[in-house]
Every structure is written in C-alpha cells, then in structure tokens.
Amino acid sequence: MKRFPLLLLLFSLLGLSCEKSWKERMRDDSPYESFDVLWETIDRKYAYLELKDLRWDTVYWHFLPQIDQDMSEEALFAVLDSMLYLLRDGHVNLRSPFDLSRNWQWYLAYPDNFDAELVERHYLGADHRIAGGMRYTFLSDSIGYLRYSSFGATIEEAQLRAVLRYFKNARGLIVDIRSNGGGSLSNAYRLARAFVQSTQPRLRRLYRTGPEADAFGRSTEVTLTPPEDPRDRFSKPVILLQNRRSYSAANTFAGLMSQQDSVQLWGDTTGGGGGLPVDYELPNGWYFRFSATRELMPNGRDLELGVPPDRPLQQDSASSRQGRDRLIEEALKQLR
C-alpha cells in the first residue's frame, strides 16, 4: 500500500520515456530509407502497376545497387527520378528543393496540334467573351467556339448558363480543350452536364484498399444528371478538339463527352492521367505524388490510357503557314 505514490510517479513518467525512443527510431533519413519508402509506397499504393504491366520487384533489385549510404542528394534524386520515370505517369513527381522529377513523354513525344497565339488572333479575336476560365465567340455560319484552357479555372453555374444561352441559336459548337492540363474534376463534371441528355453512370472510380496490386475493393460511380431547364443544355452537334496535352481532368472530361451521341472527338488521343494523385513525404523531407485511384468508362476502358478521338486529325504545316488551325477549319466544315 505504501507504494501507491511511487506507482503513480512511475506511471506518469512512462510517457516521457516512450517519447525519446520513438523520436530516435524515426530519425532514419538515410538514402536507403528514402529509397525503401518510395519504392514501397509505389508498390503498395500506386494504382497502375498491373495496368502498365510493371514488375516492380525487379525494379527494386535493379536500382538498389545504385543507392549508397554516402551518396549526394543530387545522386539520390537522379536514381529515384529514374525509378519513377518507369511509371510513365504525368501525375507522378518527386519534389526536392532543387528539382522536380517528371515524365512528360505523354505529350512531348507527340505533336502539339495547337497554337494558342494563332487561335486567339484568328478565331477568338479581340472582342470574344470571357466567363471564368471560358472564352467564347461565334465563328462563321452561326457556329460557336468555346475555348477552355484549364480545368483549374472555376466554372460557376451562372457563367455556364450565360454561355449556353449565348449559343442557344448556334448550329453547332466547337469545344476546344487542347493543351488543357487538367485541374478540378468538379469543373469537368459541371461542364459535361451541359451536354448530357440522360441520367446515367458515366464513370467508375476504383480505390485501392490494400497492399496487393489488384486490391481495388471499393468503387464509386460518377453519375451525371442533365440540368432540368432545357435552356441550360446544349443538344446540337458538338465537336470536341483534344490533343495529347489534354490531361487529367481534361482527359476525364473527354471520357465523359465521348459517351454523348451528339458529340464527336477530333484530334489526338488525350494524354491520360486518369487517377487521382495524392501526396506523400520521404524520410529525407522530399515530397512525391502518385496516382492512387483508377477511373473506368462504362465500356471498361481505363482513362489512364487516354481517350482516343473519333476522327484522328493533325495540324499540318500548310495550315500553319496560312495562319489557320486545321482542326477548327475541318470542324467548321462539318458543322455547317
């Protein structure tokens, strides 16, 4: 009984002693530890190892000999950069104080098919309208043109309503998302709703639920409902212009638009970027991000692979010399 105060004392000091050992164990920021955490996080959480047929175990044993306890930060970054490059994913980056690793071959390896200067000077003109991130005007023969360069620019319902009502007498509409690198999915859903004619599940998002490569135990459906007021929908023919730099949320938007009968996709296959990227840290304090979910269209196509066009079309040098955008010109011919 006389030990009661001592027991209390020991009990209250227990927490303090635990703290020290915890701290000491968590301070391993060696190159090996950073390499292991990066490799293991990709192994256990990255969404596309199976889809891309990557043998990640082999990757580990290939790069491990290149890690050295005394290597410089630059050298470590180069090794980790090379490892992540194999994922062929624009949503994968490693961020250090001195560089950002990336694989941008999803668009650098393909023609751009888009010249923003040319489009502004020869098609949008000086007096086009701007609502949020949308720039729009009428081209010839009552054909509308809507340019949206980033899904990071918010679209408000009132802005979208104004745009659609402006185009209420248009014979058709060209929606141009070339070189739109993505942004917010909610903007993509909001804009896509304007072209949807019926309520249906349009996408299925799969969430990885465990470390096994095929553990996608949870999924949710993305269902788009058309606006109740018919004036807030556009049901006439639409041509969506896309290129390899149409990425991430723009890629998802193209996937949604491809399911509409009134919409045709022209240009190049979109760049992909179907997964939701999430961030993480390495023990050495660097950040990285990676795709953590998969998105599938109703036909089973994974959006990471990009959305192919209904009509493949490239900008040609003759059109460029004449100051013309071949994709817009062809779309105008089609919609007349």
Next chain:
Amino acid sequence: MLLSLACSSSSAGRRFTAVLLLAGLLHIWPRASAKAQYAGWEGRYLNFSLSGTRLFTHDLSLSPLVYEGFLGGLQLGYQDQLGPWQGGIKITGAGGQLRPLAYHEQNQTLTLAGRAYFHLRYNVGPWGPVGVWAGLGQASYWDYHQVAAYANNAVNYTGLFSVGPSLGAQWDFTLPLDKAQPYWGLSTDLFGGVGAQVLRPGYVSPFVAGQIATNEWRWHGQQQHWRARLSLCWLRNNGNQLRLSYVGNFFLIAQPNLVKNASHRLAIEALLRL
C-alpha cells in the same frame, strides 16, 4: 516550469522532473493518515480548465515522419462524487500546428483536436488511505489535420470512440502547515478501450464518394486506446478545488494505415462546487 521540464526532450530535464516529484511524494507520504477519505471530495462540480498539449502522431496515411506540436486547449466539464458513486464528463477542444519531427521547417500542418471523456465508477473499497473506484469509461477523440503541402489528400483525420473499463483512485493528505484537516489530494484514473468505432481515411484516399472512407467498429487488438490522468488537488474550505492535472493518451489503429498517437497534456483545472 514543470510543464516545460516535463515536456523537455532532454534526459536531464526529465531526470530533474522525476527527482522533484519523488522528493515531494516522499515528503508527504509519512503524513498520510489511515482514516477514511476526507468528506471534502463529495459533491457536484463544474469543471473549467486551460491546458497545453504536446502531441505526437505517426500516421502512415500522412507521412512516414512523426509529426509533433503544441496545442492550446479549453475544457468544460461536470463531475460528481456522491456516496459510493463517481461520475463525470469532460469535453476539451484544442488547436495548434504540427510539424515533422525530422524536418521541422516544412509541411506545417493545422491540427484541431476534440476530446470527450465520460466515466461512471463505483467505490470498491478503501485500500489503506486510498479510495478506489471501478466502472466504465467512454473516450471520444477526434483529430483533424490540414496538411499544407498536400492537395487531394490535404485532409487527414482520426476519430476514435472507445468504451472500456475505468479505474480511479484518490488519496488525501496534510501538508506540514495544514494541521487542522487534509487540504490536499491526489486523484488518478486509468482508462483502457475494449472496443471502438474508428473513423479514418481510406487506404489511399481521405474520402470515398465524399464520405469518410473508413468508419467501422474495432475490438482491442485492431486498435488500442489508453488514457491516464494524475491530478494534484487543492481542496478549498469552500468546497471548490484547484487541480494541476497531467493526462497521458495513447492510441494505435492498425488498419488501413497504421496511426500511433501519443500526447501529454498539462492542465490547470478549477472545480466549482454546485
């Protein structure tokens, strides 16, 4: 000063704290009487408290690094001791910033923490001069982190709503100058969660379809939850109490991403007798 020493990461600071506490306890121990508990514990009380918490969290859905920081907090509560029964509820809100332990300058993380603790205990008899109570406890914890450097997974949270046994003990004593009656006491309790409703981010995403990704019941083993409190109480003649309390918390949730959370909270509490 005691707070800073107790929370000091240096072993010298902790040793000094230990010696101070030990000396104090050895000084007052011979004066403990074997008589029944002082009646001044009895009554209904409103509880107000200011606290400082040092929080450590190692959350693999957030980072491989341990995050630490200080939270300032306010507590409101009610407690009573009526005959053989002890009961009460305390609700604490705290806020502050956590940073990685290893790279303190980066990834500043806003943290909001909510705590509620309910207990109902019955006196199971004196143990010498110490009164002992046993009963049930319920501890509700909610930690919310907003991670500055992250985008789609910037929101990180842990909700833990545990139930389990609660043990309490209290002991009153007289200081050398307080000859007339005991004016001081030590009060302690220990809670261990047997089962808990757990709210956590999913394996890769904070939310699924806008909902909290993991929301399920877990038994001890799939999670652990411990709470311990030690209070030095000054029992005033008017029935009120002033307390200096230390509360240690630890919880662990294994799936879907391991999270370990430990905190030391030091509080000044005022108990107003109703």
